[in-house]
Amino acid sequence: KAGVTQTPRYLIKTRGQQVTLSCSPISGHRSVSWYQQTPGQGLQFLFEYFSETQRNKGNFPGRFSGRQFSNSRSEMNVSTLELGDSALYLCASSLPSVEQYFGPGTRLTVT
Amino acid sequence: DAKTTQPPSMDCAEGRAANLPCNHSTISGNEYVYWYRQIHSQGPQYIIHGLKNNETNEMASLIITEDRKSSTLILPHATLRDTAVYYCISRRGSSNTGKLIFGQGTTLQVKP
Numbered sequence: 001k002a003g004v005t006q007t008p009r010y011l012i013k014t015r016g017q018q019v020t021l022s023c024s025p026i027s028g029h030r031s032v033s034w035y036q037q038t039p040g041q042g043l044q045f046l047f048e049y050f051s052e053t054q055r056n057k058g059n060f061p062g063r064f065s066g067r068q069f070s071n072s073r074s075e076m077n078v079s080t081l082e083l084g085d086s087a088l089y090l091c092a093s094s095l096p097s098v099e100q101y102f103g104p105g106t107r108l109t110v111t
Numbered sequence: 112d113a114k115t116t117q118p119p120s121m122d123c124a125e126g127r128a129a130n131l132p133c134n135h136s137t138i139s140g141n142e143y144v145y146w147y148r149q150i151h152s153q154g155p156q157y158i159i160h161g162l163k164n165n166e167t168n169e170m171a172s173l174i175i176t177e178d179r180k181s182s183t184l185i186l187p188h189a190t191l192r193d194t195a196v197y198y199c200i201s202r203r204g205s206s207n208t209g210k211l212i213f214g215q216g217t218t219l220q221v222k223p
Contacts (some may be wrong), residue, residue: 004154033209043155043198043213056210090154094209099145102154 002026004017004093004103012109018079021106025072032057032074033100034066036086046089049074078108086110113138113201117217123193125223129186133199136180142203144175145211146184148195155198155213158184189221 005024013019025032034046035055045058049068066076072093078085086109091101112161116134123129135144145160159166161182166173172185186193198216 004153031209033211035211035213045210045212050207050209056208059193088152090208092154092211099157099160100147100155100209100211104154105152107152109147 004091006089006100006103006106008106009104010107010109012111013081014111015081015083016066017081018077019081019108020075020077021089021091023074023076023091023093023106025074025104026101029095029101030095031094031096032068032072034076035076035090035092036060037090037105038084038086043090046076052070081110083110090091090108113142114119114144114214115144115199115201115214117197117199117214119201119215120218120220122220122222123186123189126188129189129193129219129221130184131183131184131197131199131217131219132181134181135199135201138201139203142201143168144182145169145198145200145202146173147198147211147213148193149198149216150192150195154161158197191221191223193219194221 007022031050033048037043048056052068063079068074088105090105092102094100115171146158147155161173175182196216
């Protein structure tokens with residue numbers, strides 16, 4: 001069974017731009033969660049989508065948004081990029097109430 | 112979900128057992144203990160989870176104390192590839208959410 005895939009793997013953007021990251025979950029998984037990982041803050045939960053609805057949201061500004069499509073694929077968007085948004089963005093998929101399977105992440109660098 | 116406490120770092124000799132402790136003294140009766148690990152710059156990987164009984168799978172064993180206030184993840188024969196950050200997370204068993212709260216974890220260094 002194919003794992004969680006994330007595209008692109010690496011991205012360089014400039015301040016003020018916006019970015020869209022994509023996540024394809026494991027086949028059959030309907031829950032997709034997003035995390036941000038930085039050296040200073042560690043792994044932080046951004047939001048979770050289940051059946052195209054946002055089910056949970058972490059403590060991030062409104063510049064961070066996401067959506068999920070009917071095939072469970074998910075995208076997250078960051079608008080008006082700031083230098084502090086440089087991070088590894090991780091996506092995880094799961095069936096409800098069991099372990100999460102993480103993708104390899106997208107490394108975003110904001111210059 | 113209960114707060115977990117782990118030592119920031121540990122060393123282990125290759126081929127020996129690695130025992131990683133986790134304290135979760137405020138854990139409630141319906142909270143499971145999950146372990147994940149993250150090898151440098153990769154996504155976290157699920158290892159094992161348990162409620163109150165000891166658990167074993169192909170990767171590791173999980174020993175939970177009788178009062179459930181602490182647990183130990185055991186990698187029976189550590190290899191260099193087990194060098195990673197190990198996260199202990201508590202999570203309600205009835206939770207219908209994918210949200211995980213990660214702490215700082217334990218950096219395990221396996222040395223030859």
